[in-house]
Amino acid sequence: MEEPAGLNGELLLRPVRGGNSFEETVQRLLQTVRLGLVGPGERLPAERELAGMLAVSRDTVREAIASLSDAGYLVSRRGRYGGTFVSEVLPTHLPGTDQEDALAPTRNLSPEVIEDTLTLREILEVGGARHAAGRALTPSERELLWLSLVEANEATDEEYRRLDSRFHLMVGELAGSASLTPLIADVRMRVNELLDNIPSLGPNIAHSNTQHEQIAIAILTGRPDAAAQAMTEHLAGTALLLRGFLE
Missing domain, CATH: 1.20.120.530 (GntR ligand-binding domain-like)
Structure with missing residues (x-):
């Protein structure tokens, strides 16, 4: 067995499986953020590195990052110290909309x-x-x-x-x-x-x-x-x- 991933996002940033590469990439990144493997304000690996870790194209990674940035989980910064960072304040609930494009309420915990x-x-x-x-x-x-x-x-x-x-x-x-x-x-x-x-x-x-x-x-x-x-x-x-x- 390979050496274990360290105490960071590498625990979940592994090759995706199946034909839904975009959706699974979003899921892996979202889990990494919401479970705190990469904490608020910390930087994710570079797009090229993420693509290699997840075994998907850079376009897929870029689209997933853009989607999670729109949802408030990630922030992209340019410049010498730029990159993709976890938002300092995360949304309270998972992103989702109802039929009228309004934020969906918390589901019933039966x-x-x-x-x-x-x-x-x-x-x-x-x-x-x-x-x-x-x-x-x-x-x-x-x-x-x-x-x-x-x-x-x-x-x-x-x-x-x-x-x-x-x-x-x-x-x-x-x-x-x-x-x-x-x-x-x-x-x-x-x-x-x-x-x-x-x-x-x-x-x-x-x-x-x-x-x-x-x-x-x-x-x-x-x-x-x-x-x-x-x-x-x-x-x-x-x-x-x-x-x-x-x-």
Whole structure:
């Protein structure tokens, strides 16, 4: 297996599949931005580099960037220090319009939608943690996992969500399946949408940090069952809050 992507957008900026290259390029860039793999004010790789990473044409990359710039997620700057940057202030919701071209309202978060999201997350992330702990990790992989843990646990309130997301994506990355990380990114987008509708609770964040450490240590010490159990307990805590506030 290749060395893992670093703690940045490379986790999701990989060759697109299928015949919808423009749409999938927009999706990959949007996930990278909304999950905080490239933070507000930070620069994306150059168009040529993005085209190579995503295995699409530069025209496709350019069109995707233009679309996300129009939607308020990216800003293009010219000059010596120019490039494409993530907007300092991101839109609250995913871009979308109704039949009259007005911004579409937030979709209804029914109990069925909530349960589907939580079930899918458990299937993907518990399995990912188990497989990551069962692999012989390289020194680089071990260092990246620990760094993602430290940064998540030291995050300020404003940065916590994106660094928490990055930790979970890194665990999935270390499972050894290139297809898993984009799936975890997709379900994490759905989880974040749910979290946007409940208050942030300090004790819950402190408890999550402790559980993050338990997950990381189990993976680093090669204990698949312990990693799966720690991830199960971690996800269950978030699920309890979401069900309590939203159902």
